Amino acid sequence: MVTAAKLGQTAPLYRLDAQIGFILRRASQRHLAIFADRIPELTPQQLAVLARLCELGALSQNQLGRETAMDGATVKGVVDRLLARALVVAEPDLRDRRRLVVRLSGEGRALFDELAQVGMAVSAETLAPLDEDERQILLRLLEKIA
Amino acid sequence: MVTAAKLGQTAPLYRLDAQIGFILRRASQRHLAIFADRIPELTPQQLAVLARLCELGALSQNQLGRETAMDGATVKGVVDRLLARALVVAEPDLRDRRRLVVRLSGEGRALFDELAQVGMAVSAETLAPLDEDERQILLRLLEKIA
């Protein structure tokens, strides 16, 4: 049997700085910091919920989770905090009594209208180190591995 | 004053699917799922700590946090869980009594040696939808915005 050790070779070493997961986490951290600085009143997940409700109208809690890439347990916490601040309203679905239908409140819509522009500025600042071509490429490649 | 409204234009709308933060989060989620499936015995943060301790030898808890991109409160939790499983050892620094020096235990080193290859396979699977050129480009662009 021929092994790397016998040939005096080394197994390719694990370089943390070259792992996609580590780089992904650091890029996310920088983005989160920019977001928290510009939009201290909402988390990215909370803004995502408001955005989807604005786009799609009323949704059940589970549908909302699928649309915002959160599992059921997570979306419940996010919705609960938005409910506590009256940014969304929830009521049972009469046709399917398992469902809890969530929709935007007036305050929620007003806040989203105000923050949508800032949200796009956050994205722009996150991508600021790249030129326009690079931004398109990065978004396309990330989408492919998502 | 000329406004978009007066010209009948609409402000560019906020499309959640086009925001870098949302795409980053979904890419991270897919990577995390692959990692958890292949390496159920450790979290990515725990493997990162083992990797850095293997590369750099003993480090203080705070140094370790900087090397693994975690703040002080977070790295403490990660180190505590590794200590509970005896994968690392901690002892006070005699020269600087504020510091807690953390190093790999025998079991920690053995586990890391075993998992380093799997960790690289996780990175490869995460990047599987891309060809070799695209992988290089993605890592380079992500590094630029990190």
Next chain:
DNA sequence: GGCAGATCGTTTGCACACAAACAAATGTGC
């Protein structure tokens, strides 16, 4: 020698994130 500012570790509080287990409601096949 002494003091101001920095660093280190710790704790608390809040917000995701997901697995697992559960009850209620719905739908399906027979």
Next chain:
DNA sequence: GCACATTTGTTTGTGTGCAAACGATCTGCC
């Protein structure tokens, strides 16, 4: 009609992730 699988929402437990506040310690500078 009825057993059975699925969907939905909920709870619990574990693990990040960061801000803020704190005491202990160290460092530099006067």
